[in-house]
Amino acid sequence: MALDEPDLAQVSLGAEIRRRRKQHGLTLTNLAAQAGISHPFLSQLERGYARPSMTTLERIARALDTTQVSLMLAADPVQVTATPTSAPAGVGVVPAGGGAILPQAGDDAGYARLLVRGDAAFFPQEQVLNRREHREYFQHEQDEWVHVVRGEIEVDFGDGSLVELRTGDSLYYAGGIPHRWRLIGPESAHLIVVQASSS
CATH class of the missing domain: 1.10.260.40 (lambda repressor-like DNA-binding domains)
Structure with a gap:
């Protein structure tokens, strides 16, 4: 864009x-x-x-x-915004609307927002998905966990395996597994996606 x-x-x-x-x-x-x-x-x-x-x-x-x-x-150069000065070392806050925000592929397809800053043991993201078509597969070394806060999605693992997830469902998969997802419900899907650190 x-x-x-x-x-x-x-x-x-x-x-x-x-x-x-x-x-x-x-x-x-x-x-x-x-x-x-x-x-x-x-x-x-x-x-x-x-x-x-x-x-x-x-x-x-x-x-x-x-x-x-x-x-x-x-893409999130502000590293200290909203972190309480009285907080101990190792504590960070990402305020509502803060964190790196990037669009999903496709017009009005949704977005992903990183919910942690700096070095971390895991990297949670808020994702909103409006796209009904599959795009290309993601494949990374890090394990990943997906939780559907609201909506319905289909996850395609590239080997013919399809998993449908609905509100409240969670899914974990090991690193190295190809994956992609698309909206299958009537309204936008809201997800929390947590990726393990690469280190």
Whole structure:
């Protein structure tokens, strides 16, 4: 998604992608080809003038030998907002509406919001899903847990296995398993998705 004016989150995300790209000795053209995106879009992204979908960010992360969550953390440059000064070390608060927010792939398909900042043992996300079609599979080394707060989704594991989840259902799967999900209920699905740390 192209932006008329870059915001701080997108500039931070773009700078992190550029830093990692250069660290790997890749040109814009090389990384764009490996991630399956256009060279102009990647250029806009690195300058903060584009917002990637979660799917696109996953492809970029794979090409850079990192995780989608690591890149999302860079899209949330405010690390201390709303953390009580009296809180002990190791305590952090992400206020309502805070945290890195990225769109799902597709028009009005929903969004994902990272619910923790900095280094953590796990990375919870709030996801809202409006998309009724499957997109490409996600596959990462980290274990993941999904809880349906509201709505109904179908999870496809790429081997013919389909699991339907409804309000209150949870699902856990080990890292390395391809997965993707789509909305099957009449209204938006609200999910909590927790991914283990990569370290």
